[in-house]
Amino acid sequence: xxxxxxxxxxxxxxxxxxxxxxxxxxxxxxxxxxxxxxxxxxxxxxxxxxxxxxxxxxxxxxxxxxxxxxxxxxxxxxxxxxxxxxxxxxxxxxxxxxxxxxxxxxxxxxxxxxxxxxxxxxxxxxxxxxxxxxxxxxxxxxxxxxxxxxxxxxxxxxxxxxxxxxxxxxxxxxxxxxxxxxxxxxxxxxxxxxxxxxxxxxxxxxxxxxxxxxxxxxxxxxxxxxxxxxxxxxxxxxxxxxxxxxxxxxxxxxxxxxxxxxxxxxxxxxxxxxxxxxxxxxxxxxxxxxxxxxxxxxxxxxxxxxxxxxxxxxxxxxxxxxxxxxxxxxxxxxxxxxxxxxxxxxxx
Numbered sequence: 332x333x334x335x336x337x338x339x340x341x342x343x344x345x346x347x348x349x350x351x352x353x354x355x356x357x358x359x360x361x362x363x364x365x366x367x368x369x370x371x372x373x374x375x376x377x378x379x380x381x382x383x384x385x386x387x388x389x390x391x392x393x394x395x396x397x398x399x400x401x402x403x404x405x406x407x408x409x410x411x412x413x414x415x416x417x418x419x420x421x422x423x424x425x426x427x428x429x430x431x432x433x434x435x436x437x438x439x440x441x442x443x444x445x446x447x448x449x450x451x452x453x454x455x456x457x458x459x460x461x462x463x464x465x466x467x468x469x470x471x472x473x474x475x476x477x478x479x480x481x482x483x484x485x486x487x488x489x490x491x492x493x494x495x496x497x498x499x500x501x502x503x504x505x506x507x508x509x510x511x512x513x514x515x516x517x518x519x520x521x522x523x524x525x526x527x528x529x530x531x532x533x534x535x536x537x538x539x540x541x542x543x544x545x546x547x548x549x550x551x552x553x554x555x556x557x558x559x560x561x562x563x564x565x566x567x568x569x570x571x572x573x574x575x576x577x578x579x580x581x582x583x584x585x586x587x588x589x590x591x592x593x594x595x596x597x598x599x600x601x602x603x604x605x606x607x608x609x610x611x612x613x614x615x616x617x618x619x620x621x622x623x624x625x626x627x628x629x630x631x632x633x634x635x636x637x638x639x640x641x642x643x644x645x646x647x648x649x650x651x652x653x654x655x656x657x658x659x660x661x662x663x664x665x666x667x668x669x670x671x672x673x674x675x676x677x678x679x
Contacts, residue, residue: 336467336636339418340436340443342661347445347469349436352418354383356434356445359663366420368447369431370395370510383407383415385422387430387545391510394541409458425449426460427618428511429542435463443467444634450617451624452484455518456511456547460628468634469661472642473619474598481598481621487614488519494592494612495525495572502568502588503612506577506595509535511618513574514542516596517549519616520572530555530568532575532584559587626650 341348346358354364361378368374368384370391375384377396382389386406393400407413409432412421422432427448434445444465451460474481495503507513513535520529528551531539536554543549555573558564568588579585580593595610598617620628629637629651637651637658644660651658 336441336443339438339441340445340467340469342638342663346663349415349418351438352416352420352436354415354418356436357447364415365401366422366434367392368425368434368445369427371428371448374447377401381405383413383420385409385430385432388432389430390541390545391430391538394537395510409461423461423463424458426451426454426457429457429514429545429547431457433461433463435465441466443469445469446471448473448619449628450620451628452481454515454618455522456514456542462628462631464632464634466635467638468629468632468636469638469640470625470628470647471619472625472639472644472647474617474621475625475639475643475647477622477646479598479601479621480623481601481615481617484519484616485523487596487616488516488523490612491520491572491594491614492523492525494594495570498592499570500590502571502573502591504573504575504580504585504588504591504593505614506580506593506610507574508618509576510538512596512616514539514547514549515618516574516614516616517552518547521548521550525572526550528553528571530558530571530573532556532573532579534576534579535574555588559584565589629656630654 345360347356355362356366357368357374358365363380365379366383367388370388375392377400379401381403382401383405389404389406407422409424412419419437421435425431425433425447436443442465444463448471449460507516517529530553533556558568577595592611594612594614596614596616600613600615637656638661639647640661640663648658
């Protein structure tokens with residue numbers, strides 16, 4: 332007899348729990364055994380007894396949380412299988428950030444796929460999303476409304492390059508989340524032919540260095556903080572691209588940049604109200620699936636059931652049911668609907 336999916340994986344106050352394997356997926360509190368889909372802070376927390384994740388996610392957790400972020404850790408390559416208490420677990424690419432994965436959980440003929448956060452478009456900094464047929468697909472819905480249809484990445488980067496050529500005397504300060512978005516913006520600029528030095532806020536340097544160590548080339552990166560230390564070197568940032576956490580653009584550090592074109596790279600820039608507070612050049616670049624990507628994924632997989640974890644759940648559930656895919660909201664608490672997944676880096 333096939334095991335019922337809801338028996339295999341259960342929504343609990345602390346996250347998704349697998350009773351048969353006695354492990355959690357992206358738990359919101361410290362647990363004995365955790366499978367982590369990616370390194371953003373709302374999914375990857377310190378204090379677990381044992382953590383299973385990709386090697387890249389483990390490296391990101393160590394860089395952000397400290398070397399002793401868990402009692403023990405195990406790296407799992409994409410496609411590699413491991414048994415946990417009789418439950419088969421493997422990780423496949425999610426296309427969200429470096430090392431991001433979907434957790435494929437199987438036992439007794441039932442298969443549940445926990446997507447974590449994901450996107451479907453190409454990203455030069457991480458492996459592309461891999462669709463896996465399943466009985467239950469667990470999806471986010473951060474941008475689960477038809478208004479969120481993100482433009483091509485190349486168009487947004489072209490806007491930035493056009494502004495650089497139009498205002499060569501002004502520093503272009505790009506607010507981007509420190510894990511994933513910053514590295515993607517840099518990589519897309521490089522692909523578009525921008526080979527000048529790119530200057531980084533100090534908070535960006537460690538993760539950018541980790542990406543490069545993991546084989547993601549980012550080109551000539553230099554510390555912006557040192558340039559800001561003296562008036563003469565500060566002037567050299569005129570016409571340059573500086574990448575920083577969004578919040579830094581509105582504090583003393585950002586003001587020290589002088590005359591800037593303030594940019595912010597986020598899927599939320601599609602909504603006019605989100606472009607407030609001196610974002611002169613909004614860049615609609617998201618590391619989450621937009622409405623078309625969400626619905627295309629469900630149509631491609633046609634899972635036996637859809638569970639929606641967080642975001643604009645109702646619209647996606649209605650759409651899925653209209654397509655004949657039973658759907659329901661899990662309403663799990665503790666997962667940020669903001670793109671960052673990090674409360675410390677909310678939009679300005």
